[in-house]
Amino acid sequence: MLKDILNSSYFVMPASLFVIELMFILLKFLDETSSFSKMVPTPWLVIPAIIVCGLDFAALGLFNWFLCRVVKNKKIQIPIFTTFCIYMLFSLVVCIVDLINRKETLQQNTQYYFTTYDFGIKSMFDDSMSIEGLPQVNGNSKMIGNIMKRSPGPWTAIFVTLSLVIAFQIFWGITNCQKNRKRAPSKPSPNSSSAASSNISSNITASTMLDSQIETVQFVSKKPKANQKLKIITMSAVMVVWFTELVLFIVCMCSDDKTLQLVVPNYWNFYQSHRKTSMSHKEVAQATQFFRSNNELKEGYDWIDQRANPQFPMVYAPKKTVCSYNPELEYCKTLQADEPKAPQELPNVVIVIAESFTPGPMMYQNNVVTSNEKIVDGPLYKKNYLPNLKKLSEDALTFASLSASGIPTLYGWLSLMTGEIPYSNSINIVQSMLNDVDDFPSYFHSNNYQTMYVAPCKFKFDGQHNWLFRGRKVVQPQYKALKEMPKWFDNIYQYIPTKEQAEQLGVEQNKMQSWVPDRITAKQFITHFEENSKAGKPTLGVWATVDTHMSFQGYDNDEFYEPVKFGKGRHGNQKMSEQIDRYATVAKYMDKYIGEVVDYLKEKHNNTIFVVVGDHGAREVPQFTDNVIDKLDPLSQKYDDSCNHKQFSNDQLYVTSALITYLGDNPLLRSKFDPLRSKVVKVPTDHHDLIKTVYELVEDQNNKHLASSRNGRNLLELATNLTQNKPLRKHWSLRTTMLHSEVATENTVYRYHTKGPYGEKFEGIYPTCVRPGEKRSKITKKEFNSFSQYHKFYDYIQRGNRQFSYKFRNPDCQYPTVCNFPVNYEAYNRNDALILGASAVGVGMGAGVVFMLIYWVYEIIMNKKKKYSPIQPVQTY
Structure with a gap:
């Protein structure tokens, strides 16, 4: 089990995401704002920030491993995980906007910028203009473009890396689907090693040697108790990683601890910003x-x-x-x-x-x-x-x-x-x-x-x-x-x-x-x-x-x-x-x-x-x-x-x-x-x-x-x-x-x-x-x-x-007239978490569907190009 978990294939895509988040961490801790102040006042916190970020993506890799054990069908398993990773990419895009806001205006409230500028806020009142002039071009893209022109190096690195990671993830998903398409899921031998050896000694013809019919021989360990103990230790370690990740997330969402807010992954701010301020009487x-x-x-x-x-x-x-x-x-x-x-x-x-x-x-x-x-x-x-x-x-x-x-x-x-x-x-x-x-x-x-x-x-x-x-x-x-x-x-x-x-x-x-x-x-x-x-x-x-x-x-x-x-x-x-x-x-x-x-x-x-x-x-x-x-x-x-x-x-x-x-x-x-x-x-x-x-x-x-x-x-x-x-x-x-x-x-x-x-x-x-x-x-x-x-x-x-x-x-509320204190309507609480959460899920699901369509088109093209040669009988001894 431990060797299976350490298989690099489970962590390749999370590692690619970690590279992007690492760039954001370094820029956050080392770069300056437009007013020449440090984004983070304590640069040494970059070390725990990298560790916590590594834990975050390690948990994602273990999620991939767990998904592979639960879902045996690769055509379902890989698109699910790819969709999840693209959702994580959406979160990292949020970090890009956060980084712009941190650098230019010392803010980190991306979801409200999305709501205000990109998704738009529905008008509550009749806002028709009294005078109509020429149509107006969008000033938002020009403004962001000017910001990026001022420091092209970091932004070029970010977008190039992001593009490469997206391309790599699509390529990785397709090639893994294609590789696993030829293989049946590994099955344990129904009997002991003697059954396996009898299978090996049987005559095999060329017609039965198709990749899809090859069975992997699995030998039963001579030390089942030791294996069982290792499984328990391994699963305990996995649970500790997941539990630590969960506790960190909950504490970050609920706590006002300033240091913790600095070291957690950047995109967690997306969720934390929906917290309401509470005070006792x-x-x-x-x-x-x-x-x-x-x-x-x-x-x-x-x-x-x-x-x-x-x-x-x-x-x-x-x-x-x-x-x-x-x-x-x-x-x-x-x-x-x-x-x-x-x-x-x-x-x-x-x-x-x-x-x-x-x-x-x-x-x-x-x-x-x-x-x-x-x-x-x-x-x-x-x-x-x-x-x-x-x-x-x-x-x-x-x-x-x-x-x-x-x-x-x-x-x-x-x-x-x-x-x-x-x-x-x-x-x-x-x-x-x-x-x-x-x-x-x-x-x-x-x-x-x-x-x-x-x-x-x-x-x-x-x-x-x-x-x-x-x-x-x-x-x-x-x-x-x-x-x-x-x-x-x-x-x-x-x-x-x-x-x-x-x-x-x-x-x-x-x-x-x-x-x-x-x-x-x-x-x-x-x-x-x-x-x-x-x-x-x-x-x-x-x-x-x-x-x-x-x-x-x-x-x-x-x-x-x-x-x-x-x-x-x-x-x-x-x-x-x-x-x-x-x-x-x-x-x-x-x-x-x-x-x-x-x-x-x-x-x-x-x-x-x-x-x-x-x-x-x-x-x-x-x-x-x-x-x-x-x-x-x-x-x-x-x-x-x-x-x-x-x-x-x-x-x-x-x-x-x-x-x-x-x-x-x-x-x-x-x-x-x-x-x-x-x-x-x-x-x-x-x-x-x-x-x-x-x-x-x-x-x-x-x-x-x-x-x-x-x-x-x-x-x-x-x-x-x-x-x-x-x-x-x-x-x-x-x-x-x-x-x-x-x-x-x-x-x-x-x-x-x-x-x-x-x-x-x-x-x-x-x-x-x-x-x-x-x-x-x-x-x-x-x-x-x-x-x-x-x-x-x-x-x-x-x-x-x-x-x-x-x-x-009210001008009438003057002594000696007696007035009662007003009772205001409850504050308006726009549920941006729901709006943007649904948008993010939609992005993830849409990306998953697009990925599957790309893969199916790829499979059709490859099948058409494939030419089968006649199967020659193999001499048996």
Whole structure:
């Protein structure tokens, strides 16, 4: 039995699969991400990872051996195992996508990428476009193609190896079927060796010597007991391998152990990512207390859910709203109702969501980069790179350190729009589709704004359609929550203009691209903002740009870009210098059309709050300082490359850039902005702070303050406190990918790997990597555990649809009116495991059928070619 198990034929196909998985393991442990951080912080774990992977494929080989013992018919046995191996190949293809996500965006949630981009998400609302333009080509394949072009070596090796393994497996299966077709299954001799010897001594004619009639002689061992003992030992060893494999899989699926997650085979993440976050009532209560104690509210506000077991622990409101739900609170007994104030004229609000916008430190003014102050006087941007934003920042409050909550767009964009933090092992944009969220589009709509959105790409690309089209006609009525969704946008625009539309917009058509360039979407925004402004209401206009999307090639005709060159090898790395050149070129292009939009608003609609913010960081450029700064102070201002690895990423991952200004002359708004003109905030801030600031500006004008779950601060208030050297309110913020996280307090930043306490904490003044003398210290295990629990708490509350309820926006729930706490619909849990599991099984079964068809065709062809010669009698003796 032992010799039979060790027969190499059982392990040839598993070994070929192991070769591919081994490549993934080595790349995962040795390669870097696009933000120059290690995918795995502990390279020595590559050894146990290889061992566990070897165990995995050894178990597969033993499965093949066991199948051969149970199923004697080779025509059934080999296709079954081949089908299973092709299913394993499907799992390894999943690993390829995981590897792309790990390298580019530090994610490993492949099944949701498949769902979002390849399988597609069915529309829950009527998402018909208001304007039809030219048909659009698929941008997904182009984007992936550009990613692979940047590092062709590993990807070429992967696909060549994968192709060879597939070809080898088909060849192996066919040749084994063909070989075994000629043989009957081995039969033990019915009698002892004497019977066998009598068979041997009998006369055999040529006609009985066909391969199909040859019997294998089997001799009975003289030591049956020893053989029996060996069988028991062998089967026990087989069972130990299978049991160990099973236990490892179950523990990996159920455990939060970070080290174990690193060493198990890559494709297990495919199954692990379907785990739901669970917390006991006691854990939730402790986490709620921790969250509230680290986030100090503005004076006059309190947490709205004061129950012993709060269902909405993150929602806060003015005390008169809190008392409507909690009249038993002590301060409610003496609370007096406010005198109603007449609302003032509401301003328009324009938010530009700039793709991958991290212009610093290279495009920032030298005094901003070199200063160690928390707030600096002077415009943020340099005129030679971003002339329009430089001019605008002279009259604005700008932020060199504002961060997105996640990366890429489907995390950063959704977090900006809704206030949700990225899930730890799946994609919110899919899993949160029926959640109540504190989104700003419906907030403005509830304040009687006309709302519009202009996008550069199809909404289904990121699964945005089930968010943007909320409040429209429901096309999937089986979800009750859909009927109560508030409206987001009145009008949504996305189209590649036809020749006639280009003439109406006053633009030259661009060559056919996957996404619409900023030059055209800027004109679309201006045209449609003018149309929406005729509704007689203040307008919320959101414009998403695209040309600064990696790999920074742009989406317009070449003649519309003004090349920016820094000189060959200026930053010591030719490849990086080229990346910086490209980024600077497309950033200057985007700046030009932001300038056109600002000029239009100043001329036609100056009563506008204007915001520019990146959806997330640029990941890799432009991280270096200008040489002018290096010459000013070469010792203290030289860029410190090592901080990328020590901190497990740099400022280009989450940190983006932002500004907020008011273009008009409303006295109340001018009084808030004028003292902060041309100031740059350098302490940690984020998307939620920015949206909270806009909320409060509108609320002060409208005299209507609503409940919110945005974990943000008013940035005008924060900048005022920094200017006056006053203490800042206690505040924690979280940004995360699946491999990297960052927690920022009002003064300190903690950057660490999600798989363990690997990283650093340092003073939160940006840019962080141009002060190598700055004090840094390692993340402690206690701090890491606190951060992990903090993220787990976010996960649990968001997945349970308990972060917010739209019912809290009821303006009638004010003291002394008493309101009951809302009960939200259960969270939407899309069963991607079932969908993708069925798809994988289908792939396996389909591959098995195809294999059998190929084999049968091969057999027919071979039989036709075979020529039989006459059988000659054989002389017997």
